[in-house]
Amino acid sequence: MSSCSLRRIRPWLGTYVHIDVTAPDSHRAALSVEAAFEAIAIVHQAMSFHSPDSELSRLNREAHLRPVSVGVHTRAVLLAARRFAQLSGGLFDPTVAPALVRHQFLPTPTAPAANQEASWEDIEIDKDGQVFFRRPLWMDLGGIAKGYAVDQAIDALKDYGVLEACVNAGGDLRHFSRQGLRHPLVVRHPGDASRSIPLGHIANKAVASSGDFVLGRRGSEIDTSPIVDPRHGVAKCRPRSVTVIADSCCTADALTKIVSLLGQDASPLLAELGASAAIIEAPDTLHASSGFWSALGHEASPGHAPHA
Amino acid sequence: MSKSCDSWSTVSLVSLASAGLSALCPPTVEAAQYLSVEQAEKAAFPEADRFDARVLRLTPEQLRSLDAVASVRQRGEVRQIEAWAGSKLLGTLYVDDVLGKVEWVTYAVAIGADGAVRSLEILEYRETHGYEVRTPSWRKQFAGRRLETPFHFGDDIKNISGATLSCSHLTAGVQRLLALHAQLTKSR
Incomplete structure (x- = not known):
């Protein structure tokens, strides 16, 4: 069967949204990508903190x-x-x-x-x-809406009968494959943004990552983490990142913040939601929850423990 | 150590590389093209029967006036493509590059005859780690390695998860092009 693959990138959700799609024909590929970006645009316009019209x-x-x-x-x-x-x-x-x-x-x-x-x-x-x-407050859905937008885009692509799709909104991504094909997953090294860590392959899963680092950030705020603990407020940056694998990107997105704050104590919640996580600490350590490596297609942990 | 740590396992990142995992990632292309200028023209103005293209070289004075609108590094050369249907001007497509945090992004903005933005497409995008691809040490880890992957659209490392890259510089680029478009239509 001849099929058509397409990649498009457009700026949405405060980042670049990449959409990769393989569809049975070029017409359907083009229409599905338009529908997916439209779905993202709707979420962006409704839930933007930056836009006064949202x-x-x-x-x-x-x-x-x-x-x-x-x-x-x-x-x-x-x-x-x-x-x-x-x-x-x-x-x-x-x-x-x-x-x-x-x-x-x-x-x-x-x-x-x-x-x-x-x-x-x-x-x-x-x-x-x-x-x-009940009281005046400032709500920001930045910790979850991006993942939700990715899920909406994947649903739109599925409605068009695509064969393969991957939607990646600045690190919040979800993969879909009708035939269960696997897709490589790479995360950035939290201590050195120029290094990437290949972790394995996902299939029909969502992945979200949160790091304390924000690329390109300068000035006096560079040492502050964007992950806020409601109990203690803003904390110092640590060279650490959290990657969560779940069925929906909305869940993965929200869980990155929770795992960042709870650390390994997040295990029961991860299990309850059918998700798994890794905490990567510079320079050389990766802590994986149970199920993390199997979600990436490994039968057992592919590496060995760091030297004590 | 808390009890829930029991279910977590710890590995060294270095050992992941030696386990051969990095071989799973084929080399990254330096810059990927997503849409050609011709495709962008047709996508923005499907009803056009003719496109008139020219290259605008912005003078230092023009660039300074645009800096006042929004500050971002621009190459100073903008492609301007007018879309016509017979004798009717449908709109203008601008193709421009902006320097982001680390990478040049080539994009196309279509502005309709009413002066409103019709579409914005990224034509060429160097992956967020594209700048590192050019450093020999990064390149070396993939030297000579290729893996036949069982799917056909994942032919480079694109699923970099873990970095939210602001695209504010692109917004600035669009604002500049809108200002430039207004200047050019006024001086007509």
């Missing part, structure tokens, strides 16, 4: 005054965010934006000042898609 920005301005209606996607991501907050005992918290703004990871929104005591527990979501904040 549903998210409207929530931050008004939802503490009166219930605000949101679309189906924003509602789905809010419900997912709340679920991860509950599962992690509040370690995953979409209301830590004030700390991220203070440290210049996010721009200052045009919204009333956030209540310092506010947390995810102040967010009410009713069945009709109405959202109400």
Whole structure:
């Protein structure tokens, strides 16, 4: 059978989104890629913290005054965010934006000042898609919406009957293969961004990674980690990264933040969600949760323990 | 050590390489082209029957005026392609490069006759680690190694996970092109 492969990159979600697709014919390949980017654009426009016109920005301005209606996607991501907050005992918290703004990871929104005591527990979501904040707060779905957008893009590609697809939004990626073919996975070395670490191959899985490093970041903030612990606030950067493999990219994306903060104590949660993780520490150590190596196609751990 | 550590295993990264895992990754291409200029023209203006192309060499003065709009390193040479249907100007496609954090990105912006952006496509993108590909030590790890992979679209290392690269410089590039377009249409 002759098939057509296509690669496209467009800027969305504050990063470059790569879409690779193999479809039965060129027409379907082109249409599926357009549909996938459209799905990403919808999520981006609804949930951008940077854009004052997004549903998210409207929530931050008004939802503490009166219930605000949101679309189906924003509602789905809010419900997912709340679920991860509950599962992690509040370690995953979409209301830590004030700390991220203070440290210049996010721009200052045009919204009333956030209540310092506010947390995810102040967010009410009713069945009709109405959202109400019990206190003024700044919500940021950056820790989860990118993964959700990748999932939406994969769903759009599947609807077009593609054979193979990979959507990668700056490190949050998901692979699909009708025939179960495997796809190589490489992560960046947390201590040296110029080095890559090949880990193995995934098939029909999602992967997300979080590092303390942010490429190209300069100035006084370079030592600050973008991962905020709701208990202690912003922490110093460590040459460490977390990679999570899960069935959906939304889950993988959210779990990177939780594993970053919980470390190996995240095991029960990973098991509950059918996910696995690795924590890579410079210069030479990789800690893998159970199931990590098998998700990458290895029967056993492919390396040996570092010298004590 | 906590109890839950029992289910985690620890390996040395160096031992992963010696386990032959790096051989799983074929060499990276230095710059990958995703869309040719001709494909970008047709995608942006499918109804056009003619494209008029020229190269604009921006003067230092022009570049300075664009720096005031948004600051990003631009090559100073912009391809301008007008799309026509008969005698009707449908719009203009600009092909330009911006320097990102570490890499040049070639992109095409289509601006309709109404002055609004119709589409934005990346034509050529050096992978985020493209700059390292040129360093001999990085290249060496793949020297002579090729692996027949069982799929046909994964022919380079593209699934670099673990780096969110801001594309703000691209936004700056687009803002500059919109300003340039306004200057050029005004002076017409």
